[in-house]
Amino acid sequence: MKMKIIRDAFVQNWSPLFYVLSAFFLSRLFIILVGYFADITIIDKKEDILHLFCKWDCGWYLHIIKDGYEISPLRHPNENEANWAFFPAFPLTARFASSIFLLSPLAASYIVSNIFFLLTLILFSKYTSLTLTKEQTIFAIYLFAFFPYSFYFFLPYTEALFVLLLTAVFYFATTNRWLIAGVVASFLSATRNLGVFIIFPMLIIAIQKFGFRKLLHLEGASIKAAFAILIAPLGLFLYMFFLYLHMGDPLAFAHVQVAWGRTISNPLKHLASGFLSFRFPDTYLASFAIAGILCGLYMLKIKRYSEGIMTLILILIPASTGVVSLPRYCVIIFPIYIYLSIIVRTNQLRYIIIGLSILFNSFLVIAWVTAKNFMT
Amino acid sequence: MTLKQFLIICMFLLIAFYSYCLYLSINPRVGDAYRLYYIDRISKSPHIDLFSYTLGEKALTSSTSYGSKYLGKGWSIPEEMCTWSGQKNAYLLLAIDNQPVTDLELIVKVQGAIHPKHPRQIANIYVNNIYMEKWEFTSDKVIEKRLAIPKEILTKNNLLIITIISEDHISPYKLGLSDDKRKLGICLHWLQINSADN
Numbered sequence: 001m002k003m004k005i006i007r008d009a010f011v012q013n014w015s016p017l018f019y020v021l022s023a024f025f026l027s028r029l030f031i032i033l034v035g036y037f038a039d040i041t042i043i044d045k046k047e048d049i050l051h052l053f054c055k056w057d058c059g060w061y062l063h064i065i066k067d068g069y070e071i072s073p074l075r076h077p078n079e080n081e082a083n084w085a086f087f088p089a090f091p092l093t094a095r096f097a098s099s100i101f102l103l104s105p106l107a108a109s110y111i112v113s114n115i116f117f118l119l120t121l122i123l124f125s126k127y128t129s130l131t132l133t134k135e136q137t138i139f140a141i142y143l144f145a146f147f148p149y150s151f152y153f154f155l156p157y158t159e160a161l162f163v164l165l166l167t168a169v170f171y172f173a174t175t176n177r178w179l180i181a182g183v184v185a186s187f188l189s190a191t192r193n194l195g196v197f198i199i200f201p202m203l204i205i206a207i208q209k210f211g212f213r214k215l216l217h218l219e220g221a222s223i224k225a226a227f228a229i230l231i232a233p234l235g236l237f238l239y240m241f242f243l244y245l246h247m248g249d250p251l252a253f254a255h256v257q258v259a260w261g262r263t264i265s266n267p268l269k270h271l272a273s274g275f276l277s278f279r280f281p282d283t284y285l286a287s288f289a290i291a292g293i294l295c296g297l298y299m300l301k302i303k304r305y306s307e308g309i310m311t312l313i314l315i316l317i318p319a320s321t322g323v324v325s326l327p328r329y330c331v332i333i334f335p336i337y338i339y340l341s342i343i344v345r346t347n348q349l350r351y352i353i354i355g356l357s358i359l360f361n362s363f364l365v366i367a368w369v370t371a372k373n374f375m376t
Numbered sequence: 377m378t379l380k381q382f383l384i385i386c387m388f389l390l391i392a393f394y395s396y397c398l399y400l401s402i403n404p405r406v407g408d409a410y411r412l413y414y415i416d417r418i419s420k421s422p423h424i425d426l427f428s429y430t431l432g433e434k435a436l437t438s439s440t441s442y443g444s445k446y447l448g449k450g451w452s453i454p455e456e457m458c459t460w461s462g463q464k465n466a467y468l469l470l471a472i473d474n475q476p477v478t479d480l481e482l483i484v485k486v487q488g489a490i491h492p493k494h495p496r497q498i499a500n501i502y503v504n505n506i507y508m509e510k511w512e513f514t515s516d517k518v519i520e521k522r523l524a525i526p527k528e529i530l531t532k533n534n535l536l537i538i539t540i541i542s543e544d545h546i547s548p549y550k551l552g553l554s555d556d557k558r559k560l561g562i563c564l565h566w567l568q569i570n571s572a573d574n
Binding site for chain 1: 380383386387391393394397400401404405406413414422423
């Protein structure tokens with residue numbers, strides 16, 4: 001009873017910033033402590049925290065931050081992989097931070113990632129408060145910070161920047177600040193190849209707000225929405241233009257995927273064969289994506305079309321090349337946290353979900369720092 | 377100028393820039409090796425020096441010979457005597473190191489995947505995407521095939537892309553011979569390209 005009174009008092013007099021800051025700092029502390037624990041007990045290497053978490057693609061980003069983009073694929077032993085696959089927005093911001101604050105590229109990339117995630121939580125709390133209750137918003141914030149695989153927002157990876165820009169586009173478009181949404185969306189399309197698909201949810205939001213006919217005729221304020229949608233792919237096209245000037249192929253970021261053995265085919269086939277293989281890690285990886293797809297379909301059912309479509313896009317397009325890394329692609333889909341906040345109605349269940357998320361995330365952080373293959 | 381007019385001008389400029397980038401995407405400024413590996417995805421390496429060929433050289437394509445470097449996508453792992461095409465399309469990639477002054481002739485020793493249950497095998501041969509002729513196999517003996525290649529169809533970098541499209545490739549598994557599920561077309565023992573006047 002006493003606990004309920006205290007909790008209700010917190011919720012009634014809530015300050016979103018308090019919850020955002022507590023979720024942010026607690027989740028960072030949790031990741032560092034678990035990583036450190038794994039380092040001293042399992043790895044026994046006593047690496048510093050920055051190098052401890054710098055695994056897999058982290059090396060590619062550091063390479064871009066330090067030396068820029070390659071002209072030919074000479075760095076890899078097979079001489080076929082090249083850093084063109086990695087989009088420039090994140091390495092550019094890290095490089096900028098590194099030169100402004102005189103930090104090492106690795107330290108700068110951690111700092112920018114975590115600042116991006118803090119800003120994400122702030123924007124996310126604003127966005128969710130538009131449609132969710134206070135309790136749902138608080139749960140969504142904590143879920144975002146502690147969800148399995150959320151440690152990616154701590155790493156020198158594109159996840160934190162991508163999710164910040166994604167959330168910002170939804171927030172600014174929903175609140176009719178279309179010009180800002182468009183500029184942010186153009187950065188999103190320079191962050192990852194999936195970023196350009198933001199035009200679809202933007203289009204849905206614009207049609208919901210102005211109607212198709214008004215948007216097509218650029219009547220009234222709808223011209224700002226049309227401009228925002230049109231400027232959204234600018235980041236991608238600027239990167240393509242840069243690649244053409246730099247090494248001759250504007251689509252090098254897509255063409256180089258062959259070096260990693262990635263070819264595009266039916267995503268549903270990949271998911272079905274992965275899931276039904278009943279073999280680790282394929283079944284495990286595919287089940288994350290299938291859960292995400294169900295979430296996207298639910299968002300469509302409750303008429304949150306823009307979020308539902310973006311969820312499906314962010315899962316099905318990566319799944320078209322296989323099931324590898326799918327949980328990492330799912331963690332950036334913020335509508336998943338909104339979905340869970342909507343369907344979970346009791347506080348007991350919320351505590352249980354947060355607790356299980358923390359537990360699961362602990363195993364994942366350990367698997368990450370010990371470089372388990374299924375974490376790529 | 378009103379905001380609406382300004383935005384419309386910007387939108388036209390964006391469309392023009394996007395169109396230009398798409399045009400550049402269709403016409404990339406890349407070499408043959410890059411195109412074959414990353415764009416066409418028919419070579420096994422992005423380095424053209426790996427398939428550099430001197431006219432007259434007899435290139436054996438067995439597991440112990442260097443000639444397998446000319447095999448692009450569509451070939452199985454080289455075996456003791458020859459290498460089987462394991463997909464419908466199999467590619468041979470040769471960058472001729474001197475500018476040929478006459479037409480060329482390709483000579484190959486090959487055998488088809490022939491069995492009493494599969495008595496006939498057809499392979500259509502293309503050179504640099506131009507249809508050349510049909511090779512028909514009716515016995516499992518190793519035979520010699522010759523193909524005239526006009527020098528005009530070589531690319532400016534003297535590249536030869538020989539595509540072998542097997543019409544009725546079949547797996548030993550389907551014939552009930554073994555567990556091998558590869559769909560076999562022809563088995564290439566060696567190849568040689570000469571100047572036609574030799």
